Amino acid sequence: MTAMTQTLAERAVTRKAPLLAIRGVKTYYGKIVALKGVDLDVQEGEIVTLIGANGAGKSTLMMTIFGSPRAREGVISFDGRDITRLPTHEIARLSIAQSPEGRRIFARMTVYENLQMGASINKFAYFDQDLERVFALFPRLKERINQRGGTMSGGEQQMLAIARALMSRPRLLLLDEPSLGLAPLIVKQIFDAVKLLNKSEGLTVFLVEQNAFHALKLADRGYVMVNGVITMSGTGRELLAKPEVRAAYLEGGHH
Amino acid sequence: MEVFLQQLINGLTLGSIYGLIAIGYTMVFGIIGMVNFAHGDVFMLSAFIALMLFVVLTQLLGMTSIPLAFVIVLIGAMVLTALWNWAIERVAYRPLRGSFRLAPLISAIGMSIFLSNFVQVVQGPRNKTIPPMFDKVIHLTTGGTYDVTLSLKQILIVLVTAVLLAGFWYLVQKTSLGRAQRACEQDRRMAALLGIDVDRTISLTFVIGAALAAVAGVLYMSYYGVVNFSDGFIPGVKAFTAAVLGGIGSLPGAVLGGLLIGLIEVFWSAYFSSDYKDVAAFSILALTLIFMPSGLLGRPEIEKV
Numbered sequence: 001m002t003a004m005t006q007t008l009a010e011r012a013v014t015r016k017a018p019l020l021a022i023r024g025v026k027t028y029y030g031k032i033v034a035l036k037g038v039d040l041d042v043q044e045g046e047i048v049t050l051i052g053a054n055g056a057g058k059s060t061l062m063m064t065i066f067g068s069p070r071a072r073e074g075v076i077s078f079d080g081r082d083i084t085r086l087p088t089h090e091i092a093r094l095s096i097a098q099s100p101e102g103r104r105i106f107a108r109m110t111v112y113e114n115l116q117m118g119a120s121i122n123k124f125a126y127f128d129q130d131l132e133r134v135f136a137l138f139p140r141l142k143e144r145i146n147q148r149g150g151t152m153s154g155g156e157q158q159m160l161a162i163a164r165a166l167m168s169r170p171r172l173l174l175l176d177e178p179s180l181g182l183a184p185l186i187v188k189q190i191f192d193a194v195k196l197l198n199k200s201e202g203l204t205v206f207l208v209e210q211n212a213f214h215a216l217k218l219a220d221r222g223y224v225m226v227n228g229v230i231t232m233s234g235t236g237r238e239l240l241a242k243p244e245v246r247a248a249y250l251e252g253g254h255h
Numbered sequence: 256m257e258v259f260l261q262q263l264i265n266g267l268t269l270g271s272i273y274g275l276i277a278i279g280y281t282m283v284f285g286i287i288g289m290v291n292f293a294h295g296d297v298f299m300l301s302a303f304i305a306l307m308l309f310v311v312l313t314q315l316l317g318m319t320s321i322p323l324a325f326v327i328v329l330i331g332a333m334v335l336t337a338l339w340n341w342a343i344e345r346v347a348y349r350p351l352r353g354s355f356r357l358a359p360l361i362s363a364i365g366m367s368i369f370l371s372n373f374v375q376v377v378q379g380p381r382n383k384t385i386p387p388m389f390d391k392v393i394h395l396t397t398g399g400t401y402d403v404t405l406s407l408k409q410i411l412i413v414l415v416t417a418v419l420l421a422g423f424w425y426l427v428q429k430t431s432l433g434r435a436q437r438a439c440e441q442d443r444r445m446a447a448l449l450g451i452d453v454d455r456t457i458s459l460t461f462v463i464g465a466a467l468a469a470v471a472g473v474l475y476m477s478y479y480g481v482v483n484f485s486d487g488f489i490p491g492v493k494a495f496t497a498a499v500l501g502g503i504g505s506l507p508g509a510v511l512g513g514l515l516i517g518l519i520e521v522f523w524s525a526y527f528s529s530d531y532k533d534v535a536a537f538s539i540l541a542l543t544l545i546f547m548p549s550g551l552l553g554r555p556e557i558e559k560v
């Protein structure tokens with residue numbers, strides 16, 4: 001808990017400098033431009049969500065933060081440090097973790113081994129402790145500990161992907177569409193877990209969602225992305241109230 | 256019966272050597288999807304390194320204990336061959352990563368030619384021999400038409416192989432290096448997201464593959480007592496066949512494939528014709544690729560999520 005009071009104190013001093021700052025980022029796939037100059041901030045302790053239609057470039061932004069693919073223009077900084085040109089694994093070692101689109105569980109490894117993979121960067125210093133922590137959050141994983149990742153249900157895989165990310169004790173957690181394809185009950189469980197992590201541990205979360213209603217309700221602030229550019233931003237409540245947002249992302253069965 | 260037993264012993268010995276080489280093929284294929292055509296020549300190189308170390312130890316330094324010399328040669332050859340393969344990966348394969356698929360393959364063929372020519376130039380084209388060692392022979396059956404024998408060398412080969420494979424299995428299954436290696440095999444990009452240095456892990460895969468090939472090289476050299484610059488090719492192809500037969504990408508498959516190829520080769524020679532023993536191995540390669548491309552223990556491609 002001392003760690004947390006420190007972060008709070010730090011936050012008071014550096015209130016204005018965001019934990020994650022994205023400035024004018026352009027990302028290409030070959031000649032095709034996927035991000036056309038994105039600006040976005042995540043402050044320490046916040047839950048920020050990015051919503052947008054399929055193909056808008058949300059996942060591309062999540063991966064560009066990790067330099068894979070790399071931004072061709074613009075600057076990404078984490079905790080005041082320019083990370084735009086760092087190798088992917090070094091970015092991860094700065095305590096940014098991601099539960100990526102499609103979960104990307106190691107299918108032929110057990111749940112336990114997947115979690116061990118998550119703890120690689122801090123040399124297992126807090127492994128047992130953190131294991132208890134993620135099992136408290138997702139008791140299902142404890143029951144499945146020796147099962148192979150590939151044989152689990154979508155919801156269990158999503159829990160595992162988040163738990164694996166948490167095992168590195170991240171300062172910033174990126175979640176790419178954690179609700180995709182899951183039953184409402186499981187989605188609620190996962191969103192509750194994210195909320196709890198944020199409230200009780202002060203974990204900073206950057207969440208990408210198509211499930212805009214839930215995401216905006218959960219988040220402190222949100223951004224809307226259309227075709228590789230940010231078109232709107234505001235608090236979750238503000239965005240939920242906007243007719244454009246309602247029309248594009250909320251009506252028609254999205255919630 | 257005697258012939259059968261004798262060939263079984265000979266086949267397991269030979270198969271151990273193929274299995275050790277096959278692991279290098281299968282690991283590299285697993286992690287970067289490349290058939291490392293130079294791996295057979297790395298094996299050949301290791302036999303030469305072993306030969307030189309052995310000569311230095313016994314003749315220049317006057318070491319008289321053959322078992323001690325053998326252990327030093329084994330460790331020395333593993334380390335030096337691993338360094339060679341590390342350098343080869345850095346120079347010939349890593350710069351081509353992310354290039355078109357055939358590029359590293361072509362580079363590996365080039366490296367194979369380079370290695371055998373290099374050894375030919377510095378060591379000469381003639382066979383190099385070492386004095387026989389561990390020559391004691393145990394007669395398992397006597398008095399029949401044919402004595403079944405088991406040489407100390409054969410016991411040594413199977414024993415060394417078993418011990419190293421056990422160590423290797425532990426490394427891959429239980430250590431964080433092995434876990435990182437398996438993770439990169441399944442999803443390199445995800446491994447990087449978790450802080451795994453993928454390039455370093457690939458380097459280490461080449462290092463481990465070379466160390467095991469060096470064990471095979473040392474055993475091969477002490478078994479036959481002779482090595483030649485062109486000795487990388489045929490054992491290389493056979494070990495590759497072993498890897499394919501076992502299921503490329505599968506470690507137990509590589510060992511199983513190695514043993515099977517060794518057995519098939521000696522039984523073929525004993526019961527049919529030794530002239531065609533290499534043809535047997537090549538035919539198995541072709542048949543496996545046509546009828547059972549994922550091999551005995553390989554996984555069908557559908558599991559690629």
Ligand SMILES: Nc1ncnc2c1ncn2[C@@H]1O[C@H](COP(=O)(O)OP(=O)(O)O)[C@@H](O)[C@H]1O
Nearest residue numbers: 029032034052053054055056057058059060061
């Ligand atoms: N690996 C890739 N190669 C080429 N184009 C891609 C690749 N990944 C995504 N894209 C394209 O980039 C755009 C943004 O995709 P993505 O970031 O996945 O969107 P979102 O996550 O918002 O659905 C889309 O047009 C998509 O087709």
Ligand SMILES: [Mg+2]
Nearest residue numbers: 058059060101
């Ligand atoms: Mg996406």
